[in-house]
Amino acid sequence: MDKRSEMHRRERRRYLIGYGGSLLLTISVFLAAFVFGIATKGVYLTIGLLGLAQLILQLVYFLHIDRRRSSREDLDLVLFSTLVLLIIIVGTIWIMGNLAVRMHTFPM
């Protein structure tokens, strides 16, 4: 019984860490936006990186994706999906951005 509540506490702590971390990241993102404005590239890059950090944080602490052996299958799936998604998204933006520049629909 003791061991069980111990594990329960540990798992709950994981969720709370994930929540606290996400909260911190969210607040700093919005703070950055309110304080510095988002017009500059540097600030937007920071916001983007913080968003990425939060994605990874939630994947690890909420969805329990990690590099342990038992999680490999899901990790493989997520990584492969990310690969395909990157090909699709980067390709689309590359192609359509290039078209837009060549057709003078917007300056890039």
Place this chain on the structure above:
Amino acid sequence: MKRAPTHSYPGLNLGRRHPEADKASEVVTFGFWVFLMSDLVYFGLMFAIYITMIDAQAGGPGPHELFNLKSIFAQTLILLTSSLTVGLAMLALKYNLPRSRIVMWFGVTLVLGLSFLVLEMSDFMAMAEKGGIPQRSGFLSAFYGLVPLHGLHVAAGCIWLIVLGIQLRVFGLTDLLMSRVVRLALFWHFLDLIWIGIITIVYFGGLAYG
């Protein structure tokens, strides 16, 4: 088939307390992961389209006139909290807490999900008052193609919460229902991940580049 020593499938799981349910969940949870990845491609494409159309405002209102960051902040906090509460429902299930505890966390999640939707709808209404309707420009079409798609997922999640709550009351904690709780939790966490993409790319990205 190789079986992992602690539980038969990775990620969110029911643990050793429920070996039978855990085993039965293995296949279906993996299938749900695959479905989520397919869904992720939907969202990924909508993000790509939004990025390519960020300048297609056709003289209509743009991000600076339309986006209300304070409301977005509130929605973000609400959705993040609901992701935690659905996780706590999961834990209550995993550690055999009374069924009422699961249903309670379900209830909290449902309230949070619904208030998220209400805030989002009022945002859309405020946007529409300023002329920000999807029929106005390509940019707004892309916006309304993406953000309400996420909202629709949240609404579906809310219906799922209600149906599953009822089923938990009717059937009790059967193996089948436990595995459905796992999938619902996965789905809900996934929606929060998408939302992070939306605030980063749609809202902040729109403000930075639109």
Place this chain on the structure above:
Amino acid sequence: MTIEYSGIFGRLSWESFPIAGLIQSPNANEIVANAAAAIVIVGAIAVIGLLTWFRLWGPLWRDWLTSADHKKIGIMYIVFAIVMLARGVLEGVVMRAQQAAGPGEGFLEAEHFAELFSTHGTIMIFFVAVPFVFGIANFLVPLMIGARDVAFPVMNQISLGLTVSAGMMLMVSLVVGEFSTGGWTAYPPYTGAAFNPGVGPDYWIWAIVVSGIGTTLTGINFAVTIYKLRAPGMTFMRLPMYCWTIICSSILIVFAMPPLGVAALMLAADRYLDFHFFTNDLGGNMMNYANLFWLFGHPEVYLLVLPAYGIYSEIFATFSAKRLYGYNSLVIATMSIAVMSFTVWLHHFFTMGQSALINAVFGIATMLIAIPTGVKVYDWMATLFRGRIRFSVPMLYGLAFLMLFVIGGLSGVLLANPTLDYQVHNTLFLVAHFHNVLLPGVLFGLLAGYNYWFPKAFGFRLNEAWGRLTVVLWTVGFMLTFLPLYFVGLMGMPRRSFSWEDPSFHPYMIVAALGSLVLLSALLAVVAQLWISIRDREKTRVPVGDPWDARTLEWSTPAPPPPYNFAIIPNVTERDDFAAAKERNEAYPQPEAYEDILLPRNTAIGFVLCVFSGVWMFALVWWIWWLAALMSVLIVVAFIAWTFQTDTEVVIPATEVRKQHEAWLEIVRNSDPVNRDHECAPENRGLARPDMEATT
């Protein structure tokens, strides 16, 4: 046509039926349209009449429509695909006849011709190739990996229901209203509301969206089935080659169907809600559509052809009486093709206007795909090399494929060069190219598989002589029809033109039209082969289940296999386990004990969703909003109601399993093994004398 609108019937009116056009202006064009509508109606009445006459409604409902058995679902997919194939081939013949009529001649109107090539493409890809490929996969995959069913049997049934209801929309569009004239790719802004306010593009959109959902579910189902339900000992590197191709196909579906869904739904938003994704005005960008569509379109052709490669791999090995050459390289080639197919989509729109650098990158990526495909061709040839080859029907299809497919593949490498593509873009050269890959590649593969596994599914062999005739007719018909198109394409004839002026095209067009008649007779020969085989079935029964001395697990079961596939789940010890067991003389083991078997219970949810989604699509196409809303609610309610059903399995008691299995083992013991020279003779009861590999 002016659009009238009423609350109850939406924009549906008397004018929507083709018979109204015939009464107003009787001409050849209207006669063809009405004949097509009449075929659909007469066909439907005939089916209903026959079912009633032979009192088959009960068995149809109990044994087929509500069944969750993967074998039956697979067979239903294939029946559906063959019905749709008949329509697709007929449309091809009409199109070739129109183009053969001479410069400026012809009996069809431009609109009608455009409908024909749009439905032809849509049907052949989405409602022939996809259901045929996954029909065969449905039947085979669980048998090959030693499972009792797919991972999600009910979802499998729902997939079938959605595919069929979407296909029915194309049939309905013949009788009510008209289909899209925008080609199978339905590029906006031509298919947008501004240029095309009618119902045609809406039929296309909803058929694509609904069948796309069905196909996505199928993809998920098969990926999970192969990943999770393999028999003990069936490691990945022991999987039959066919299963490898299906797992790659499934992955392609999971990631490639969403772009199609996104594109079609955005087009729907443009048409129904006045969005501006692809319109000419207010910031819309139709090139986004081209990009999205081919993000789907290119993986799509590989998801069709990979399973055909898998079928050929099994057939070449069996009918050469050899183990498949270069298994590892074939696996790697299959995986590489699957991944690389996501990196080449731009070659479908080299001429859209992006920079030369982008064109070059995608051109090179396209050429690279030819490498793993070439590896496969060499592996197959090496499998044949010094084999004890039998020229039976599947093998003949395979040989025709090997020779013709290489031509098609090489013309693809030509097209991958952007500079050349600029010259032949949108000409019949392209049409010749993709028919050259899709017919010998996909269709021949599917027909080969149909001939090869038919005895497994129904317990008797198909007629060999008629089968050979079909091979000859398909091959000759294909060459006559499509090889001339390479030449007229190079001469500059645009595709999809209902009329042309240059007299030098004429001889080629006549040859192509004759070829299309040969293709039509090939289709009739397939039907005749089936008819004759059913008539003579007593002479060709193979109850033991292994008529071809084949190598993989599915042949170790009775023909037809019992609902539970395997009385005892096999324990796999090596690749081609069944072939090895036959060599060791341990092929039909006597089980020590039997166990109760759980099978999915029959359910009507697939059929219900099929009907509801069909009505839903029809209501949306015709703007009957109340009906569309009602159906949306009913679909959700039906689904939720289904989730309340908890008693989803039936038990087959061990005694029953024992009885059936012992009876079959008795047949095995009492059958005389036949050697390969008597494979097509009546004494082949499905028990092989495994003397081949030993002697070579």
